[in-house]
Amino acid sequence: MTVSLDLAEVRQRRQAALANGYALLRVHAHGKRPVAENWQNGELPETLLNVTQKTANTGMSCRGRRVIDVDCDDPAVVDQIIAAAITYLPANPLVRRRPGSSRLALVYAADGEPGKLVAAGDKGKVEVLGKGQQLVVDGIHPSGVKLEWMQGRSPATVSADELPIASEAAIQSFLSACAPILRTSDPVTSQGNFPLRPERFASAxxxxxxxxxxxxxxxxxxxxxxxxxxxxxxxxxxxxxxxxxxxxxxxxxxxxxxxxxxxxxxxxxxxxxxxxxxxxxxxxxxxxxxxxxxxxxxxxxxxxxxxxxxxxxxxxxxxxxxxxxxxxxxxxxxxxVQTPPTSAKSPASRGAISVANLPATPPKRKWLYGTYLVRGAVSLLVAPGARGKSTWLLAVAIACASGRAILGTRVFGGPLRVLYINAEDSTDELALRLRAAMQHHGLKDSDVAKLHVAGADCLSLTLLVANRGQPSLNITGWNDLIVQIDRVEPDIVLIDPLVALVGGVSLNDNSAAALMIGKFVSIAAERKIAVLIAHHAAKNREATSAEAAMGAASLVNLARICLSLEPLAEGDAGKVGLAPWDARSVFRIIGTKQNLSPPNATDDWVRLTSVDMLNAEPPIYPHGDSVAVVEKFIPNPTSAVFPAPVIAAALQAIGKASPPLSPFGRASGTSAAAVISAAIAPHLLGHASNANAKAVLDYLIRSGQVTVQPVLVPRPGRGPYTRNGLVLVGSRTSTGVP
Structure with missing residues (x-):
């Protein structure tokens, strides 16, 4: 009777083994032959997890491993080989067997990446597999029986980091001990050197x-x-x-x-x-x-x-x-040649189709977070350093994971599964900032149970490498990322920042930028997830323009949505109900590909604030950390944004001025900005800039307390002249102008 495998279970075991750090490959069902050509470093998860009955056996690359493959049918001889392994090799290897046979394989970690060694004799053979070999770790043996792992310890259940390390000295001692057991006088044979003859090379x-x-x-x-x-x-x-x-x-x-x-x-x-x-x-x-x-x-x-x-x-x-x-x-x-099967989607992949073949009712765009994140697409967040990108991203993460509009932006279909990867900060730092944000917004662990985070110390990703001066994808790095994505199965992936993932490759190269963002686009489309990537803005570029991103144009061109964080200018603070000295803590989120509007109260504004954490460690650290978080900012252009003493001092300075102050004058005695800044400074810790004074004056004019009127200004020795001046509304001060 032909034994078959449950494909769903095969996929689960492959997912688990990948997450445990093993490099896997597809193997032909009921056999040992790899499916792919270049399998030595393992295959991509997206290939491995597409399981079919014809490729249901799973192999493990032995690169960085030492696998003792005992090919001997005499149980007494195998017992002696096991005794030698117990004596010379470390304890607790993974042990793979098959029912009805005394043959077995012991899996260790290697000290480096050594090649294959063989000890063979009249009683059988012991192979020590290494770089360039693979071991079938799951599936059906050619004999028709299912492979088994002793005590349930397999690559799917034991992390690769937990494998005992077999040194090469221990391996040599073990093989030497196996020589008399196998009845061989040549205990160690290296199979690492290949001659030029292609028939020998191809058989390796x-x-x-x-x-x-x-x-x-x-x-x-x-x-x-x-x-x-x-x-x-x-x-x-x-x-x-x-x-x-x-x-x-x-x-x-x-x-x-x-x-x-x-x-x-x-x-x-x-x-x-x-x-x-x-x-x-x-x-x-x-x-x-x-x-x-x-x-x-x-x-x-x-x-x-x-x-x-x-x-x-x-x-x-x-x-x-x-x-x-x-x-x-x-x-x-x-x-x-096997002709690719035709599918319902094949016409679109081959080229143009008739409008009549388009769906009468197109599918709805699957927005996930406002109009910033959409399922199946990549968004790029571009801003200079120290502007609040990471703080905002973390707030987006807990908003989406909790399903709550903590920043005022709607979460569609939440709570959502979120994978947040910070490639710059440690997991400890990430935990501090995450806990501060949760504390500020009143969230518990149970509220954000769908959020998964990784700092740079627990997930190091390099997604690009340079080959002969040309950028290329780093398959190992993408494997690691895809393993995490397939393990978490997120709706949203947040990555911060892009520059930490490029492995020294310059993003000024359009081909490098296209490779990286193009791969992210493919992952987002194939897995129907939203990807948001934080990236630094280039120096000497307008930070809120579509060309602000540091590097090549492909970064922005290939992203569906490009966002920026625009800080509130001091001169615009009054328009949203803030004093100018508070402007630096407020910014708005804009789409750089379409939004070029001036600041207004209807924009999506957030404000940086701080949270004092209860993590003091006295006596060395008597105080806890103060951690930046973001919160929703609601503009109120009609509010009194300045303290009453500041307003009173400004009104007094304007009312006492003779002649009336000029709103545009530059002379120290008549310039409104200079006089008002001196008047309000005592109420602002002794310092007030002209920008502060102009903001106060703008508020007084908008609130109807001060007006600009023509006034008559005397000139010694000459006749008076008329110019605009500041006059208190309701005052009896004469303008001198009939």
Whole structure:
């Protein structure tokens, strides 16, 4: 009877193992052969979690691991090998077995990334798997039985960080102890060096299933020669060999380019030579010629090159022709090509469609937080440093997680699941600011149960790397991010700040910006989540313009929504009912792509304030921290924004002035700003700026207490002249003008 797996359970175990830090890969069902070509570092979660019956077995990359694979059918011999493991290797490894067999595998962490070792003899074989190998950790063995883990301890239940570390000295001692048990005189055999002969190279475990590339990449044969050359060059440019250039990988890529040459790619040998010379492991032209001429078709294909290039950030969709959906008859590879299944969405993905095929009632935009966050799209928040981006983002996080409009902005469908990632601050700092915001807004843990947070110390993400001077996606970093997203299953992902994720790659490069934001756009669309990313504004740019973002234009162009935090100017404070000295704590949120309006009372205003935390640690720290939080600010243009003594002093200065003060004069004796600032200074701790005085005067004029009228001003030795002056409303002061 054929045994099958519950695909939902397979997906859950893969999710758990990914979250535990293991690099996984798909393996053909009831077998040991990986599905993908370049599987050595594991596959992306989005690929792994698309489980099918044909790919239901799960493998674990042994890079950074030491797996003792005991291939021996004599139970007595296996007992002796286990005794040797107990003696020489650390305790508590993961133990994988299969029913009805004495064979087993012990999983440890490695000290570094060592390669494979083998001890073999008349009684069987012990392999020590490492970099370049994989172990099937979940699924059905070729014998038809289901693999098991002793005591329920498996990659799905035990973190990779908890694996005991087997040093290479301990491994050597263990293998030496196994030699007499297995009856071998050569206990340790390294399988890490590959000769130039392609048949030997292709049979090595490093490239176990590279010939499968053409099953999905047959479209390369349909490209024009120039396009073949362009895509081969793009892939080589994306594969970095300057820092690390192991010979086995060099041969793998060289033979993949050789296959491209056989398929009609012009200048393939020259492209491979130029790329090889840039590599750290470059030897000589003679060595290159020998390797190139040793290539024989059939073992490694151009699919390997395309896959590695895609991992490096090459967008294969730029070359892939639509004709792949109807393979040409007579092509020698047609027999192994599987035509992609047609789906209801396929017309949209192929190109333009008729208006008649559009839905009569288009789907509603799924707003989540005001008009700032929409499901399936990326929003970008751009503002200079120290303006309150992180504080506002944290308030957005607790608002959405609680479903409460704590800043006055509506939360649609809340409470929502939120993943907040701060790539600059530690988790302790994040906890302090989060607790302060919750305290200020009266929220308990149960109110924000759907909020998940990660500081820089517990989730370090690098999403871009430079390969040969060209930016590319860092697959490991994206894997880590996607694992978190799939574990939390959020409605909203908040990331702060973007610059901390780029790994030193310059965001002034449009291709780098397009790669990163484009990947975020894909994740948001595929998972139907909203992503909001905080980013710094560039110096010497208008902070509230769409071009304010530091870096290339692609950052803003690819984001659906671009937001900015605009501080309230002192001169505009009175328009929203504030004194100018309070303006610096208030800002509004605007959409830089569409909102260019001046400040007004209907804008979305928030105010920075502080919360005193009860976290003192006397005697060294007798006082708790004062932590900034944001709250809703409600403008009131008609309110009395200045203390009564300030108003009285200003009115007295205006009423006593002779001649009446000029609202525009610059002379110290007649300028309203200078005289009023001197009058109100004693009531403002001894200091008042001209901006303060102008704000007070603006309030007095708007409230009808002061008016501007023509006044007659005498001039000694000459006749009087008329100018505008400030006059108290209702006063009996003569203007001198009939």
């Amino acid at each position: 475990s490093l490239v176990s299933d590279l010939s499968g590339g053409l099953e999905v990449l047959h479209w390369f044969d349909l490209l024009a020669p120039t396009e073949k050359r362009n895509i081969v060059k793009a892939c080589l440019d994306a594969i970095d060999n300057r820092q690390s250039d192991p010979r086995d990988r060099w041969l793998q890529i060289l033979f993949a380019v050789g296959d491209a040459s056989a398929r009609g790619c012009p200048d393939a040998e020259q492209l491979a030579l130029e790329w090889s010379k840039n590599g750290r492991g470059w030897t000589s032209n003679h060595d290159f010629d020998q390797a190139w001429n040793s290539f024989r078709r059939g073992k490694i294909t151009v699919g390997t090159l395309l896959h590695l290039g895609q991992n490096g950030g090459v967008d294969l969709a730029l070359w892939r022709p639509a004709i792949v959906q109807n393979p040409l008859p007579g092509n020698g590879i047609d027999a192994c």
